Amino acid sequence: MCPFRSAEPGATAFQGNAAYQRSILATVPDAMIVIDDHGMILSFSAAAERMFGYAERDVAGRNVNMLMPQPDRQAHDGYMARYLETGVARIIGVGRVTTATRSDGSNFPIELAIGDAITDEGRMFTGFVRDLSERxxxxxxxxxxxxxxxxxxxxxxxxxxxxxxxxxxxxxxxxxxxxxxxxxxxxxxxxxxxxxxxxxxxxxxxxxxxxxxxxxxxxxxxxxRGDSEKRVESLRQLVTEASALALTGSGPAAADLEVRLSADCDRVLVDRIQIQQVLLNLIRNAVEAMHRSPRRRIVIRSLSDGHGMVTVIVADSGPGLAPDAQDHLFEPFHTSKDQGMGLGLSICRTIVEAHGGRIWAEPADIGGAAFHFTLTIAADD
The missing domain is CATH 1.10.287.130 (Signal transduction histidine kinase, dimerisation/phosphotransfer (DHp) domain)
Incomplete structure (x- = not known):
């Protein structure tokens, strides 16, 4: 079924053209999955079949949470019920990098975007899934x-x-x-x-x-204060690319990574490679900090300070920072890892300060540590 409704003349005929819809589902490059408001799969594109290893007939009418690892599989229905009740979107219309499960049980990183629509058949949700493994x-x-x-x-x-x-x-x-x-x-x-x-x-x-x-x-x-090649870059693109790279090699217990970035401070003046190195270090540190946590969740968000700077926050649901580590976090050769050199956070501070910003850590509202750093918002042309 097509989840979109048009007011244009002939829309019913268009929607009823099953052959045309099948051709779209067979050629769309990203996996496309349509579900109803109970989470049941209504359509499963050819790209989705190749990506997940299921035929459409095998998944039709089943709960979409079968494509998710734990703990998302167990929590999905609750997330959907809360959205339908409150209208507050955590993923819909936002998008995020997370993890999915293939038919053979293996997990892989994906970029997920979800939209919803009201149709004659009821409310439907369309998910577009991009496999980040090849990239x-x-x-x-x-x-x-x-x-x-x-x-x-x-x-x-x-x-x-x-x-x-x-x-x-x-x-x-x-x-x-x-x-x-x-x-x-x-x-x-x-x-x-x-x-x-x-x-x-x-x-x-x-x-x-x-x-x-x-x-x-x-x-x-x-x-x-060494010179760097600063250009206007999209913060969302920087975060998406760094997040995908950070999830590489994280194993079957990969973290659920949620990205919530403010659209009004997306353009930043940075050296792309250096800032992605900061994000990569912080995300990998978060994943390592949560290796024994039952719930592995990372939230990356941004907000403008109203004075030409944007604050980027990388928060995790791990055990948090030890009190005696707080004062030495960014000092070189200070580490709590058995095999670490203690240079990652020191390099992050050097890069951020070279960009005219600052970096610090606080307790996270999701239970672990939250690292904040600031960047310069690019001026409008």
Whole structure:
């Protein structure tokens, strides 16, 4: 059945043309599934048959939750009943990246968009499903190449940085050692002249210590404020691509990822690769934090602050942040992971601050941690 109704003359004849409808269902590239207000499958396109491994005759009249993993399968009917009762949409008209289940029981990431319509036969819902697996495989190959290049770049950069630090810090550290050795040699003398010289040597050592600290801060600021190629990008596209890549390799217990982005602050001025790296780190951290949670849910949303900035929030339903970790989250080499290096969040902070924003963490309203970061909204042309 077609879920759309037209007021144009001949609409009934058009809707009644079953052969024409079948040709549409056979050629539409994304899987299209139509259900009634009880969640029962009314039509199942050819793309849906290929994607899920079911023939239409096998699923017709069955609840659409058969295509979902737990816990979504169990919760779906409740979600639908709440929408029909309240009219408050969490997915309909919004879209999200989530997980579906094939006929063989395997799970795979999808991008889901749902619309509803009132027809002569009653209320119907049409879902368009895009399999993100193939795109993820291509992105994974590209990401592997980028990761290898980034590794080489990091090794080269760390070598250059180590050389620069050694060169810059050698002079003040040598001076500190000389001043302290001189002061030590004078400690055996208690006359006023010796005490004055000791005091002067310690003052000079302290001054050289401050200089060494300034060198380190200057190099850190240079790295943090490095130039990047900023362009006007769609925040929704950045989030969708990063989310799909983050779900790659997450296994059968993939998180249910819901995207709720504000349409009035979609255009942002960013370096696309860098901001996707921030999103990728935060989403993967969220997935890892929830590996023992019975309910794995991630919500990504955005809101404008009214002053030219948009806040992006990545929240999870995991156990939350340990109190003693809050003050050191973004420090390099600080990690709670057994095999982590503690650089992910530090890199996120460096990237966000280089974009003129800030990043911080708070408890999430869905039970875990919520990481917030701000970006500049692109000015209208």
């Amino acid at each position: 993820q495989q291509s992105e994974r190959r590209l990401a592997d190449l980028q990761a290898e290049l980034a590794h080489i770049s990091r090794v080269s950069a760390m070598g250059s940085l180590a050389s620069a630090l050694a060169h810059e810090l050698n002079q003040p550290l040598t001076a500190i050692a000389n001043y302290l050795e001189g002061a030590r040699d004078l400690l055996g003398n208690s006359d006023a002249a010796s005490l004055a010289m000791i005091r002067e040597a310690l003052d000079e050592a302290a001054a050289q210590s401050l200089r060494a600290g300034q060198i380190v801060r200057r190099l850190r600021d240079f790295i943090a």
